[in-house]
Amino acid sequence: GAGVSQSPRYKVAKRGQDVALRCDPISGHVSLFWYQQALGQGPEFLTYFQNEAQLDKSGLPSDRFFAERPEGSVSTLKIQRTQKEDSAVYLCASRPEGASNEKLFFGSGTQLSVL
Amino acid sequence: KQEVTQIPAALSVPEGENLVLNCSFTDSAIYNLQWFRQDPGKGLTSLLLIQSSQREQTSGRLNASLDKSSGRSTLYIAASQPGDSATYLCAVNRDSNYQLIWGAGTKLIIKP
Numbered sequence: 001g002a003g004v005s006q007s008p009r010y011k012v013a014k015r016g017q018d019v020a021l022r023c024d025p026i027s028g029h030v031s032l033f034w035y036q037q038a039l040g041q042g043p044e045f046l047t048y049f050q051n052e053a054q055l056d057k058s059g060l061p062s063d064r065f066f067a068e069r070p071e072g073s074v075s076t077l078k079i080q081r082t083q084k085e086d087s088a089v090y091l092c093a094s095r096p097e098g099a100s101n102e103k104l105f106f107g108s109g110t111q112l113s114v115l
Numbered sequence: 116k117q118e119v120t121q122i123p124a125a126l127s128v129p130e131g132e133n134l135v136l137n138c139s140f141t142d143s144a145i146y147n148l149q150w151f152r153q154d155p156g157k158g159l160t161s162l163l164l165i166q167s168s169q170r171e172q173t174s175g176r177l178n179a180s181l182d183k184s185s186g187r188s189t190l191y192i193a194a195s196q197p198g199d200s201a202t203y204l205c206a207v208n209r210d211s212n213y214q215l216i217w218g219a220g221t222k223l224i225i226k227p
Contacts, residue, residue, distance in 0.1 A: 042204055042206070042218050042220060043215075043217050044217075045214050045215065048214075091158055091159070093159075102164075103161040104159075104161055106158035106160070107158050108156070108157050
């Protein structure tokens with residue numbers, strides 16, 4: 001596609017529900033990142049994929065958070081047993097190669113509200 | 116631990132003015148620094164990327180400078196327009212690591 005696409009755009013969940021957030025990166029992009037952005041703050045790194053390999057998941061806040069990219073393209077971020085503190089905008093970004101001297105392309109994000 | 120600070124948190128100026136946004140970082144050992152723009156309800160758009168060996172980058176009315184030794188970067192916007200209104204964030208890559216360390220952003224409002 002023309003850009004990074006994320007769905008859903010908004011998600012409201014009751015505390016304790018499981019949610020799944022989808023990211024379609026730009027076709028052919030090797031690197032894919034997930035970030036969490038709280039209101040008024042910069043994004044916080046969650047996890048990084050190079051193709052289908054999850055090379056770094058050190059930013060995932062707890063074992064309730066799980067991400068996958070099984071075929072090296074679409075990625076899903078799953079949050080189990082959501083808590084109020086999980087409320088944030090979840091951003092996905094992709095980059096053509098693995099090198100960090102290239103610009104990142106971001107999706108519009110999924111705004112998650114946990115009630 | 117690398118920390119990135121952006122001051123001011125918010126800025127409002129009349130249309131047509133030239134302005135400077137500031138970004139400071141605590142560890143000068145960076146690989147590159149990027150400036151992003153974020154519009155309400157939208158993702159981030161990369162504006163400029165400065166490699167650690169570079170002093171500045173320019174794109175249209177935007178100019179970003181980097182002074183590693185003092186831990187500072189500035190984003191200069193010339194002849195500001197209402198369409199420039201957005202939140203501007205800077206982020207640093209430490210060494211060749213892919214993890215970006217972000218500032219909290221400066222919310223810019225350009226008044227017509």
